[in-house]
Amino acid sequence: MSVLNFLVRRHPSNSEPVRAKEELIFHCGFRRFRASPLFSQHTSADKHKLERFLRPDATLVVTVYAPITFPPASVLLFKQRSNGMHDLIATGSLLSVDPDRIVIKRLVLSGHPFKIFTRTAVVRYMFFNREDVMWFKPVELRTKWGRRGHIKEPLGTHGHMKCHFDGQLKSQDTVLLNLYKRVFPKWTYDPHVPEPVPWVRSESALPVQEVEME
Structure with a gap:
């Protein structure tokens, strides 16, 4: 286990606010896990300012405790709804495995x-x-x-x-x-992620076909 830093960008299909330390589902390489990450600015300085929300107009760094993975592994971030469905909120790649990065x-x-x-x-x-x-x-x-x-x-x-x-x-x-x-991510790593509920079209959304009466 180590501190993983992901470089991600908000997906245009999702516009709901996502706060820092909110539980998200990560698909990193061949692993899938749940964690509560930190968001910070992506700069060339040695100290990086914390962001309270996942901004839609900038590329941010997501920091979380997770198993060591070799960069540049791709990553997908999902948010679970109350009904069990998963919404894609951000995409990116693994930036570094660096516990000395200061947020x-x-x-x-x-x-x-x-x-x-x-x-x-x-x-x-x-x-x-x-x-x-x-x-x-x-x-x-x-x-x-x-x-x-x-x-x-x-x-x-x-x-x-x-x-x-x-x-x-x-x-x-x-x-x-x-x-x-200086702030640190929470130790909320959970490898047990429930399967997403498949999207099912309701009967009310089906097109109504006109039937001619004989």
Whole structure:
């Protein structure tokens, strides 16, 4: 077992939203299994941003725990309906078997300026104790209106902090702090996949033939 990364693209025949960590059925090479994968961007960087949904307009990387397979094995992704039928949602191939590929999730903390001076401001509601302010002091700050800054020092014991920016803030501006956390796929590998229910045409859908009365 290892971490498999599949490069897939959304199939045009399906438009239902598919969330990350939702159970899907994989047809990879000669194997078929169920798992709850992660979706991430396909870039040349060493860190890749997590995607919350399987986007229809981009090629994404699907990460899952599964048996080791040699690339470039083809893969089909299916979603099981409540009635047992399988819907094809994406197609692609095996990109790599790499447990060191880093998938990160971005979290944004927000605060509001309390007192504004020339290039400094007192920000509150981002943290609620002095220790958190000291811990995140090296992280750069930004605002919705494009200002950049950093934490200068904490004030008091309730999370207020003095921040320095490259310009004067507006009272309606919002101070933001970006945090990144590495995420891992869930261990939900299941080799037992039920057979899909065959599609049967109902009698109501059959064409009605006119019968002449004798």
